[in-house]
Amino acid sequence: QAAEKAGFEHFMMKEIHEQPKAIKDTLGSVVKDGKIDLSNVGLAKEDIENISQIHIVACGSAWHVGMVAQYVIEDLARIPVRVELASEFRYRNPIIDKDALVIIISQSGETADSLAALREAKSRGIKTLSIVNVVGSSIAREADNVFYTLAGPEISVATTKAYSTQLIASYILAIEFAMVRGQINQEQYDGFLSELSELPDKIQKIIDDKERLQWFASKQANAKDIFFVGRGIDYAISLEGSLKLKEISYIHSEAYAAGELKHGTISLIEDGTLVIGVLTQNGLYEKTISNMVECKSRGAYLMGLTTYGNYNIEDTVEFATYIPKTDEHFAASLAVIPLQLLAYYVSVAKGLDVDKPRNLAKSVTVE
Ligand code: G6P
Numbered sequence: 001q002a003a004e005k006a007g008f009e010h011f012m013m014k015e016i017h018e019q020p021k022a023i024k025d026t027l028g029s030v031v032k033d034g035k036i037d038l039s040n041v042g043l044a045k046e047d048i049e050n051i052s053q054i055h056i057v058a059c060g061s062a063w064h065v066g067m068v069a070q071y072v073i074e075d076l077a078r079i080p081v082r083v084e085l086a087s088e089f090r091y092r093n094p095i096i097d098k099d100a101l102v103i104i105i106s107q108s109g110e111t112a113d114s115l116a117a118l119r120e121a122k123s124r125g126i127k128t129l130s131i132v133n134v135v136g137s138s139i140a141r142e143a144d145n146v147f148y149t150l151a152g153p154e155i156s157v158a159t160t161k162a163y164s165t166q167l168i169a170s171y172i173l174a175i176e177f178a179m180v181r182g183q184i185n186q187e188q189y190d191g192f193l194s195e196l197s198e199l200p201d202k203i204q205k206i207i208d209d210k211e212r213l214q215w216f217a218s219k220q221a222n223a224k225d226i227f228f229v230g231r232g233i234d235y236a237i238s239l240e241g242s243l244k245l246k247e248i249s250y251i252h253s254e255a256y257a258a259g260e261l262k263h264g265t266i267s268l269i270e271d272g273t274l275v276i277g278v279l280t281q282n283g284l285y286e287k288t289i290s291n292m293v294e295c296k297s298r299g300a301y302l303m304g305l306t307t308y309g310n311y312n313i314e315d316t317v318e319f320a321t322y323i324p325k326t327d328e329h330f331a332a333s334l335a336v337i338p339l340q341l342l343a344y345y346v347s348v349a350k351g352l353d354v355d356k357p358r359n360l361a362k363s364v365t366v367e
Pocket residue numbers: 059060061062105106107108109110111114157158159360361362363364
C-alpha cells in the first residue's frame with residue numbers, strides 16, 4: 001500500500017493532488033478542438049432540445065455536486081432543475097414530466113439508493129443519464145446514457161477527485177445544453193470552455209499553498225462545532241466542506257444558507273465557535289459578510305474563503321484564504337480544494353484514520 005500512495009502519507013492527500021489531472025482527463029474526453037463532443041455519452045441535439053425539466057438524484061457528496069449543478073444548469077441553460085436525495089426520491093412517488101431527464105450522479109455506480117432511484121425513473125419511461133466513475137458498474141450499465149468521469153480509482157472513503165470530476169461533467173452538460181437551446185452565444189461558449197481548461201492549473205496553485213491551511217487546521221483540533229455559511233453556489237460548496245470535515249475529523253459541523261442563520265442556528269454560536277464563510281459570488285459577497293459580522297458579534301471566530309482581490313475580507317475575519325479568479329459558475333471547483341485540505345489536516349492533527357473513518361463505507365450498497 002505504501003507504494004500505491006506514491007510518497008503521500010494517505011490516499012486522501014494523494015487523491016487531492018490528482019485533481020488537476022483528473023479534471024484534465026475528464027475535460028479531454030468530451031472537449032475536442034474547442035468543441036464539446038458528447039457522442040460517447042450518446043446525448044443527441046434533439047434529446048437536449050426536448051428536455052422539459054431535470055431531476056438530479058444522488059447521495060452524499062454526489063448530491064452536493066447536484067446542488068452546484070442546479071445553480072449552473074438553471075442559470076446557463078434555463079432548464080428547471082430539482083436536486084434530490086436518492087433515498088427520498090425513490091419513495092415519494094415523484095411527479096416527473098415525460099420529457100424530463102433524470103441525472104444520477106455516483107462515483108461507485110453501486111450506491112443502493114441511487115440505483116433504486118434510477119430504476120424508478122426508468123420504470124416510468126423517463127430518459128436517464130448517469131455520471132459515473134466506475135466503468136461497467138450497475139448504474140453505468142442500466143442508465144440510458146453514461147457520462148464517465150475519469151478520476152481513476154478512488155481509495156479514500158472521503159471523496160475528493162471524483163467529486164471534482166463530477167462537477168466538470170455538470171458544467172459540460174450545462175454549457176452544451178445552453179448552447180443547443182440558444183441561451184448562450186459562441187463567444188460565451190468559447191469563454192466558458194477556456195475557463196474550464198484553466199481550472200487544473202488554478203487548483204494546482206491552491207494545492208501548492210497548502211501549508212498555511214495546515215497551520216490553521218492544526219489549531220482547530222479541539223473544536224466542538226464548526227459552521228459553514230454561504231449563499232447560492234457558495235451554499236452548495238459549504239455543504240461539501242462541512243461533510244468532508246465531519247466525515248474525517250468527527251467534529252460536529254453544519255452548513256447553512258447564510259440568510260437562514262437568523263432562523264435558528266445563530267443561537268448555537270458561542271465564544272470562539274469557528275464559522276467559515278464561503279464568498280466566491282461577487283453579487284452575494286456583502287450579504288454573506290454581514291451574516292458573518294452577526295456571528296462575530298456573538299463571539300464567533302471567523303474564517304473567510306474568497307477570491308484573490310477581496311482583501312478587505314481581512315477587516316472582518318481572523319483567517320482568510322484565497323482562490324484564483326474564475327467564472328463564478330465554476331468557483332466550486334476551486335473553493336472546495338482549501339476545504340478538502342482543511343478537513344484533511346484537522347483529521348491528521350487529531351491523529352485519526354483519514355482514509356478509513358469510523359462507521360463509513362466507500363460505497364453504500366445496502367439500504
Ligand atoms: C458514501 C461515500 C461518499 C459518497 C456517497 C455516494 O457515503 O462515503 O463519499 O459521496 O457514498 O457514493 P457514490 O458512489 O454513489 O458517489
